[in-house]
Each structure stands twice: as structure tokens, then as C-alpha cells.
Amino acid sequence: MSTDLHALPVRSVSGVTPAKAKELEALGIDSVARLLEYYPFRYEDYRIRDLTGVKDGEKITIQGKIYSEPSVQMYGRTKSRMTCKVYADPLFISTVWFNRHFMKDKLKAGQEIVLTGKWDGRRLQLTVAESEFPGGSSSQSGTLQPVYSITGGITQKWMRKTVHQALTQFGALVAEAIPAEIADKYDFMARKQAVYRIHHPDDVEEGKKARRRLVYEELFFFQLKLQAFRAIQRKRADGVAHVFDNEDVRQFVRSLPFKLTDSQKKVIAEILHDLKEPYCMNRLLQGDVGAGKTVVAAAALFATVKAGCQGALMVPTEILAEQHKRSLERLFEPYGIQVGLLTGSLTDRQRRDTINSLHMGLIDVVVGTHALIQDDVLFRKLGLVVTDEQHRFGVNQRSVLRRKGMNPDVLTMTATPIPRTLAITAFGDLDVSTLRELPKGRKPIKTYSVEHDKLERVVGFIRREVASGRQAYVICPLIEESDKLDVQNAIDVHAQMSHAFPEFRVGLLHGRMHPQEKDEVMRAFKDNEVQVLVSTTVIEVGVDVPNATMMVIYDAVRFGLSQLHQLRGRVGRGEHQSYCILIADPKNETAKERLKVMTETNDGFEIARRDLELRGPGDFFGTKQSGLPEFKLADMMSDFEVMEMARDDTAELVAKPGFWTSAETLPLREFLHREQILDGEQLD
Known part of the structure; x- marks a missing residue:
């Protein structure tokens, strides 16, 4: 779109008053x-x-001839029911208007009329929503009329009229936006025509064609930013080209107390290749719960230290930081690599010592929470930044560490x-590596959905597991009772479980506890001093207790599918069969469907795909900081193929030397x- 139209205030459109302009x-x-x-x-x-x-019940527009004079029944001063007979070939039908007695x-007998309303076939009756006489100046019969998202004092009728006026006044100034070769390749209609036809399609097919053209354009410009950024980063080549011996990394991998999966080996090879290149690696490593991402990160950090640099691993919680x-x-340890810890609960002296050691290069790898991004934390030579559970950190937090x-x-x-759909969209500037395999010997977690009236049986199930030496998590959505929400809370459930299991030790964990208290509870659970742990979702990420085999989740419908899958992933990490019990009384079909998905599959990628379908991309990450774009027309699920087309086209375009110099691509x-x-800043 030409910049002229962006510079023209909306008041330039005839009929838009200052008051309407504000709306x-x-x-x-x-x-x-x-x-x-x-x-x-x-x-x-x-x-x-x-x-x-x-x-x-179907809405329909018909044309007919008024057969009889209308009759009106009044109810009070303003309410009325007006009826008359209309001949709509081949039927005589009753037509009803409510509160339109004026x-x-x-309505004269013998007059042609166009009626839109809801049809009742049993009564041969049309309840009229809109009516008009053919040939009127504002006739909308025979057309597809646009429906806009509106608020305040703006009506659909006014919006339709105003958009039409804008098209009449300024439609000729709508400029082409994408290169002609791409428009020709896909046989797109011209932009001028597409903008007009999306508001005023002659038929459904024409509306689809206009939408297809404009959806592609939207995704084209989104992908152009990502692909241009990647091209610039690689051309600048101002990253760290790490120099290390692959044999050293192979020796490190051979020394691990377990065998890597083929997926892990492939991903490590991709990362090592990136580390040796002179441009900045910008890679997303995604993997299902328990797929072994930490070991891959360890191999990358090992290679970084061998190249004479330091590494940083930022995680969302102190429990996870200590575990890592x-x-x-x-x-x-066998290689003399020094690992430091930096979290908010360190004493002033511990923190000062850690920061000094980092600055002097005495610490090779530091693990920490957002405490890593404080101003006084300085590195001697930071070569690799790893962020775990990246969606827990805001864009700014990740940038500061980098x-x-x-x-x-x-x-x-x-x-x-x-899902690949979202990986390409939200992280289109990243290379994506995926761990699909789970380590050998992992048994699938058996998942069941039960209603609250089966709670006694669930308690009996927990007792059998714990009596055989295993441990159990019990998850609640709230810390304490709420007068607004009728859901279970951790404090009450802890009291109930303590009463139900006097022979076992029941622990309590939630986000309001002091970090040292939380760490003490988790240590006791890890050492099997606590057999049943009642918790909120603070244990969702990364906590590893192989002896825990039971995951019970109260009010499971209050959690998204991916969050339920994360919670379930806290069990099934050892040799014993594990179970997940979802306690819920689903009130609607979507809630039932989500529980059904959890009981049918353990595949996190399939769950993520279904979660995206059920919740939509806006809620998938749970935060606006995720970087997901807000498109006017495009939909990430249904327009995914167009997204891929736009990605491939823009990547090919920016790879041509002429893109950066030719007059034709100057607008781009x-x-x-x-x-x-083009300013060289990192893209988040």
C-alpha cells in the first residue's frame, strides 16, 4: 500500500465526522x-x-409479492407483531415483523418485496429481520454484504457505507506491494482489485481469490522480515567461530552414563556445525518431555568451553537451576570444567564471589535464573547462551543476557x-532442531480421566503405589481457597491427603513459599523422605524424580493440553510403570475433547497440534511476549501452506544479490x- 494512503487521516473519507473518526x-x-x-x-x-x-431455522433472502394487507397486534405502547401473506413462488407464506408496525x-398488496429472515418450514412462516423494495438506492439484495468487527456507535450499515466511500474516493491509489514475478507465479489478482473485492465480492469464489491474494501478501511481508534478518546476520559473520576438536566432544559423549538416541546425535551435530561458523547461531531445540534436551545443551556447552569461551544456561526457576x-x-567433573550457580536466594557473599569468578573466567559454565541478567553480572568471554523453557522469559530478558x-x-x-506450523511462524528466524525419540526403556504413562465422585478410588490407587515404595504428585490449580473459583486448592488438599495417609509423609509446595523452603521440600521428595507431594504448577518444568510414578491433577479442565502434558511428564522418568489421573467434571464438549486427547496419546507433538486446534495460537504460549504476530486475515492453521510458500519465496528473493540493489525491490x-x-539489531 502506498505511503500516501497511510499518511491520509481517516477524516479524509467523506462522511467521517470528527466524532466518528474517534470511534x-x-x-x-x-x-x-x-x-x-x-x-x-x-x-x-x-x-x-x-x-x-x-x-x-436457516436464514434466507427471498423475493415475493405482498398478497394481503398487513395486520398489527400491539403489546403495550411500543411492542408489536405485524403479519401479512406473501406469495413467494410457488408458496403462499406468512411473514412476521416484530416491533416494525410503523x-x-x-406494505401494499400486489407490491414486490425482498425479505431476509429465519424460515420455519412447518408453519410456512418467515420471521423477517430485514426488508426492502427492489430497485431502491441502498438495495443490498442479490449481494454478499461484508460483516466487520465493530464496537461503540458504529453500525454495520455505516461501516459498509464508509468503506465503500473510501474505495470510491481512494481505491485508484492502492499500490501493488509484492514483486510482479511472484504475483504472476501464483496468478494473483491485482492488489487494487483484491482490496475492492474482499469488501465487495460478486460471489463466494471471488471473495476467496481476493482473500488468498491478501493473505499471501500479509505472510510475505512477515516472512520477508525474518528471511532478510537471517541473510544479514549470516552476511555480517560477526559471531564467534568456535575452534574445538570434534574428537573431544565425541569422547565426552562416550563418557556419558547412557547411550544417546539417534535424534540427540543428529541435533548435536547440527549445533557443533553452527558453533564453528562465523555467524551467530540462533537455533531452537524442541523436544518432548524427557527427550534429553539437557544432554544436548551439555554437549554444546562442553564444546564452547573447549573453544576457550564461557557458557550460560538460563532457566525459569531456582529448583530447575539447582537441578541443572x-x-x-x-x-x-572428569574434564575440570567449573560450573557456577547464580540465583536470587544466594547470600550477598556467595553472589559476589560468583560474579567475580565469572568476570575473571574461573567459572566456565554458569546456570541461573533471571538473576543472570542483573547489570553487575559480567563475563570474561561469553560464547554460548542457552535458555531453557524460553517462553517463560520475556523478549527483553533474553536480549539482555545475549x-x-x-x-x-x-x-x-x-x-x-x-507444531511445525508455529515453529515456522513464531520462530521463523531460527533454525529448528527437534528431538522426536525418547530414551530407550521408557514406558508410556497410562492416563485416565475420572470425575470428582471417584476420588476415594484415586486415593486407594495412590496408597497402593506409595505402599510399594513409589511416590506421587497431587496437583491443584490454586494455592488457597478462593471465593470466586470453585476449584481445589493446595492447602486444603494437603490437609486432606495428610489425613488420608497418616502412615506416609505428605509435603506441600507452592509459589508463595520462600525459595529455600521450596528447595528443602523438593530435596526431601527427591530423597523419598516425602512420599506424596501436594503442589501447584511450580513443579511443571524440569523436576526429575525417577521414583515418582503417580501424577494426580485436580480440576484438570482448568489447564491447557500442553500444560497437562508437561505436568504428566514429571512421572514416567524411571523403570516403573507410571500413571496420570485427571480429575475433572467437564462442562462442555471442548473440555471433554481435551481430556480425551490426554488419555489417547503420550506424543507431545500430537498434543501440541490438538491444543493449537482447540485453543488457537493466541493462547498456545500463554503470553503476548511469545512473539506471535497478529495477522489481519491470515490464520496460522488454515493458511499454513501459504506461510510455507511465502517463506520459500522470500528466502529465494533475499538470496539474490539484486534484491539489495535493484530499483524494483526498493519498496521492499x-x-x-x-x-x-536493516539496523543490525537482534530480532526477537
């Missing part, structure tokens, strides 16, 4: 361009049909498997300048 601004429409790009989300079908085959004098520190210490080195390599890990480069992609 449009509340919808994000402040210019003519934004008004033209305020696309309808569906159409009202006013095309005239006959009544053959119309279902009861129209009585306009212990794991890395065990793996790195800026503590000279363009360090970045490995982003998530145990929330992301200007777009990248406006979006600050």
Missing part, C-alpha cells in the same frame, strides 16, 4: 489505508433463493513441543528499513 481510532483505524485494510471477517448472504430445500402503510547445576557438574557477550551463539530450548528495502531490520 474508528478506537478500532485502530486512523488512516485511509487502515480503513481499506480493515477487512470483513465474514459475509451476510443476501442472494435471492427459492424456498426449496431450505432447513428450519411500516404498515408501506548438579547434572552438569556430574557430567563435566548482550553480555560479543554476539554469542544462542540455543533456545523448549519442552513444549511446537524501504519496508525493511521502517521495520528496523
Whole structure:
């Protein structure tokens, strides 16, 4: 779209008063361009049909002839029911208007009329929503009318009229946006035509064609930013080209107390290749719960240290930080690699010592929470940043840690498997590595869904497991009782479980506890001093207790599918058969479907796909900080193939030397300048 239309205020459209302009601004429409790009989300079908085959309750537009004078029944001063007979070939039907008695004098016998309303086939009756006489100046019969998302004092009728006026006044100024070779390749209609036809399609097929053209354009510009950024980063080659011997890494892998899966070997090879390149690695490592991402990160950190640099691993919780520190210490001890810990609960002296050691290079790898990004935390030579459960950190937090080195390599890990659809969309500037296999010997977790009235049987199941030496988690959505929500809370359930299991020790864990208290409870559970742990979702990520075989989740419908899968992943980490019990009384079909998905599959990628279908991409990550774009028309699920087309086209485009110099692509480069992609900043 030409910049002229973006510069023209929406008041430039005839009929838009200052008051209406304010109402449009509340919808994000402040210019003519934004008004033209305020696309309808569906159409009202006013095309005239006959009544053959119309279902009861269906909305329909018919044309007929008034057969009898209307009769009116009044109810009070303003409420009324007006009826008259209409001949709609081949039927005589009754037509009913509610509270439209003022129209009585306009309805004359023998007059042609167009009616839109709800059909009742049993009574041969049409309840009229809208009516008009053929040939009127504002006639909408025979058309598909756009339906817009509106609020306040703006009506559909006014919005339709105003958009039409904007198209009449300024439609000729709509400029082409994508290269001609791409428009020709897909036989797209011209942009000018597409913008007009998406608001005023002659038929459904034409509306689809216009939408297809504009969806592609939206995804084209989104992908252009990502692909241009990647190309610039690789061209600049100002990252750290790590120099290390692959044989050293192979020896480290051979020394591990377990065999790597083929997936892990493949991903480690991809990462080692990136580390040796002079450009910044920007890789997303995704894998199902328990797929062994930490070991892959350990191999990357090992190679980084062997190349003379330091590594940082940022995790969302202190429990997880301590767990990762212990794991890395065990793996790195034979090689003399020093692992440090930096969390909010360190004493002032411990923190000062750790920061000094980091600055002097005495610590090779530091594991920490957001405490890592404090201003006074400085590295001697930071070469690799690993963030675990990346969606838990805001964009700014990740950027601050990355800026503590000279363009360090970045490995982003998530145990929330992301469907390829979203990986390409949300993380299109990253290379994506995926761990699909689970370590050998893992038994699938058996999952059951039960209603609250079966709680006694669940308690009996827990007792049998714990009596045989195993341990159990019991998860609640709240810490304490709420007068607003009728759901279980951890404090009450802890009291109930303590009463039910006097012979066992029952622990309590929630987010309001002091970090040292939480660590003490988790240590006691890990050492089997606590047999039943009642908790909120603070244990969702990364906690590893192989002896725990029972996961009981109260009010399971209050959690998203991916979160339920994360919680379930806390069990099934040892040699014993594990179980997950979802306690819920589902009130609707979506809730039932989510529970059904959990009982049918343990595959996190399939669960993520279904979660995306059921909840939509906006809720998938649970935060606006995820970087998901908000498209006007495009939908990440249904338009995924178009997303892939746009990605491939833009990657090919920016790879051509002419893209960066030719006059033809100048508008695209200007777009990248406006979006600050050419400024060399990291893209989050």
C-alpha cells in the first residue's frame, strides 16, 4: 500500500465526522489505508433463493409479492407483531415483523418485496429481520454484504457505507506491494482489485481469490522480515567461530552414563556445525518431555568451553537451576570444567564471589535464573547462551543476557513441543532442531480421566503405589481457597491427603513459599523422605524424580493440553510403570475433547497440534511476549501452506544479490528499513 494512503487521516473519507473518526481510532483505524485494510471477517448472504430445500431455522433472502394487507397486534405502547401473506413462488407464506408496525402503510398488496429472515418450514412462516423494495438506492439484495468487527456507535450499515466511500474516493491509489514475478507465479489478482473485492465480492469464489491474494501478501511481508534478518546476520559473520576438536566432544559423549538416541546425535551435530561458523547461531531445540534436551545443551556447552569461551544456561526457576547445576557438574567433573550457580536466594557473599569468578573466567559454565541478567553480572568471554523453557522469559530478558557477550551463539530450548506450523511462524528466524525419540526403556504413562465422585478410588490407587515404595504428585490449580473459583486448592488438599495417609509423609509446595523452603521440600521428595507431594504448577518444568510414578491433577479442565502434558511428564522418568489421573467434571464438549486427547496419546507433538486446534495460537504460549504476530486475515492453521510458500519465496528473493540493489525491490528495502531490520539489531 502506498505511503500516501497511510499518511491520509481517516477524516479524509467523506462522511467521517470528527466524532466518528474517534470511534474508528478506537478500532485502530486512523488512516485511509487502515480503513481499506480493515477487512470483513465474514459475509451476510443476501442472494435471492427459492424456498426449496431450505432447513428450519436457516436464514434466507427471498423475493415475493405482498398478497394481503398487513395486520398489527400491539403489546403495550411500543411492542408489536405485524403479519401479512406473501406469495413467494410457488408458496403462499406468512411473514412476521416484530416491533416494525410503523411500516404498515408501506406494505401494499400486489407490491414486490425482498425479505431476509429465519424460515420455519412447518408453519410456512418467515420471521423477517430485514426488508426492502427492489430497485431502491441502498438495495443490498442479490449481494454478499461484508460483516466487520465493530464496537461503540458504529453500525454495520455505516461501516459498509464508509468503506465503500473510501474505495470510491481512494481505491485508484492502492499500490501493488509484492514483486510482479511472484504475483504472476501464483496468478494473483491485482492488489487494487483484491482490496475492492474482499469488501465487495460478486460471489463466494471471488471473495476467496481476493482473500488468498491478501493473505499471501500479509505472510510475505512477515516472512520477508525474518528471511532478510537471517541473510544479514549470516552476511555480517560477526559471531564467534568456535575452534574445538570434534574428537573431544565425541569422547565426552562416550563418557556419558547412557547411550544417546539417534535424534540427540543428529541435533548435536547440527549445533557443533553452527558453533564453528562465523555467524551467530540462533537455533531452537524442541523436544518432548524427557527427550534429553539437557544432554544436548551439555554437549554444546562442553564444546564452547573447549573453544576457550564461557557458557550460560538460563532457566525459569531456582529448583530447575539447582537441578541443572548438579547434572552438569556430574557430567563435566572428569574434564575440570567449573560450573557456577547464580540465583536470587544466594547470600550477598556467595553472589559476589560468583560474579567475580565469572568476570575473571574461573567459572566456565554458569546456570541461573533471571538473576543472570542483573547489570553487575559480567563475563570474561561469553560464547554460548542457552535458555531453557524460553517462553517463560520475556523478549527483553533474553536480549539482555545475549548482550553480555560479543554476539554469542544462542540455543533456545523448549519442552513444549511446537507444531511445525508455529515453529515456522513464531520462530521463523531460527533454525529448528527437534528431538522426536525418547530414551530407550521408557514406558508410556497410562492416563485416565475420572470425575470428582471417584476420588476415594484415586486415593486407594495412590496408597497402593506409595505402599510399594513409589511416590506421587497431587496437583491443584490454586494455592488457597478462593471465593470466586470453585476449584481445589493446595492447602486444603494437603490437609486432606495428610489425613488420608497418616502412615506416609505428605509435603506441600507452592509459589508463595520462600525459595529455600521450596528447595528443602523438593530435596526431601527427591530423597523419598516425602512420599506424596501436594503442589501447584511450580513443579511443571524440569523436576526429575525417577521414583515418582503417580501424577494426580485436580480440576484438570482448568489447564491447557500442553500444560497437562508437561505436568504428566514429571512421572514416567524411571523403570516403573507410571500413571496420570485427571480429575475433572467437564462442562462442555471442548473440555471433554481435551481430556480425551490426554488419555489417547503420550506424543507431545500430537498434543501440541490438538491444543493449537482447540485453543488457537493466541493462547498456545500463554503470553503476548511469545512473539506471535497478529495477522489481519491470515490464520496460522488454515493458511499454513501459504506461510510455507511465502517463506520459500522470500528466502529465494533475499538470496539474490539484486534484491539489495535493484530499483524494483526498493519498496521492499524501504519496508525493511521502517521495520528496523536493516539496523543490525537482534530480532526477537
